Amino acid sequence: xxxxxxxxxxxxxxxxxxxxxxxxxxxxxxxxxxxxxxxxxxxxxxxxxxxxxxxxxxxxxxxxxxxxxxxxxxxxxxxxxxxxxxxxxxxxxxxxxxxxxxxxxxxxxxxxxxxxxxxxxxxxxxxxxxxxxxxxxxxxxxxxxxxxxxxxxxxxxxxxxxxxxxxxxxxxxxxxxxxxxxxxxxxxxxxxxxxxxxxxxxxxxxxxxxxxxxxxxxxxxxxxxxxxxxxxxxxxxxxxxxxxxxx
Numbered sequence: 001x002x003x004x005x006x007x008x009x010x011x012x013x014x015x016x017x018x019x020x021x022x023x024x025x026x027x028x029x030x031x032x033x034x035x036x037x038x039x040x041x042x043x044x045x046x047x048x049x050x051x052x053x054x055x056x057x058x059x060x061x062x063x064x065x066x067x068x069x070x071x072x073x074x075x076x077x078x079x080x081x082x083x084x085x086x087x088x089x090x091x092x093x094x095x096x097x098x099x100x101x102x103x104x105x106x107x108x109x110x111x112x113x114x115x116x117x118x119x120x121x122x123x124x125x126x127x128x129x130x131x132x133x134x135x136x137x138x139x140x141x142x143x144x145x146x147x148x149x150x151x152x153x154x155x156x157x158x159x160x161x162x163x164x165x166x167x168x169x170x171x172x173x174x175x176x177x178x179x180x181x182x183x184x185x186x187x188x189x190x191x192x193x194x195x196x197x198x199x200x201x202x203x204x205x206x207x208x209x210x211x212x213x214x215x216x217x218x219x220x221x222x223x224x225x226x227x228x229x230x231x232x233x234x235x236x237x238x239x240x241x242x243x244x245x246x247x
Contacts, residue, residue: 038069045209049128088150088200099191103171115149126195147200
């Protein structure tokens with residue numbers, strides 16, 4: 001009986017780690033508290049204004065966004081600017097007109113050196129957005145002085161987390177069994193789009209961008225269960241080695 005329970009606990013832990021689906025583990029030996037984070041890998045943006053080929057290339061290479069589950073009923077869009085070329089993300093726009101998953105903006109998280117606030121509805125449209133039929137339903141902007149308050153490039157952050165970012169937390173509209181995946185589905189099929197306006201390029205120009213392809217969502221399992229499962233596997237290997245030595 002003990003042996004069967006031990007094998008069942010190991011199997012459940014293994015499934016949780018390899019499939020990304022959290023299966024409740026009851027009384028699993030050596031397992032700690034389980035935490036999960038739903039997110040999608042960072043995605044980029046395509047230039048739609050095309051005033052300067054060089055500035056468009058800078059934004060396409062440096063502007064990134066990531067979406068994570070902020071709470072069971074909220075999602076967080078986090079924006080970065082990683083690269084060596086001068087630029088500043090100064091306005092961010094959301095278009096959610098068809099499937100409609102996003103509710104109100106619940107909060108804005110500014111890193112040091114960044115200062116964004118919400119924009120009054122109807123008072124802001126993505127510059128150049130008409131070329132891609134972009135219809136703004138929510139937006140945020142950097143406060144004056146605009147360029148310094150935006151998300152500026154950080155050449156020292158290549159390969160590491162950048163020092164500047166802005167994160168916008170949205171409530172998800174009620175009625176979805178899995179709010180986070182509803183938003184990601186909205187993004188992936190293009191019924192939810194994200195745009196941005198950037199300034200402070202090396203020539204003093206500005207450009208507009210809309211998100212590119214959005215990757216599949218992932219679920220990250222917290223270290224507790226991973227460490228517990230690793231300890232179990234190490235124990236099994238040590239037992240096998242001792243048995244082989246005695247044979």
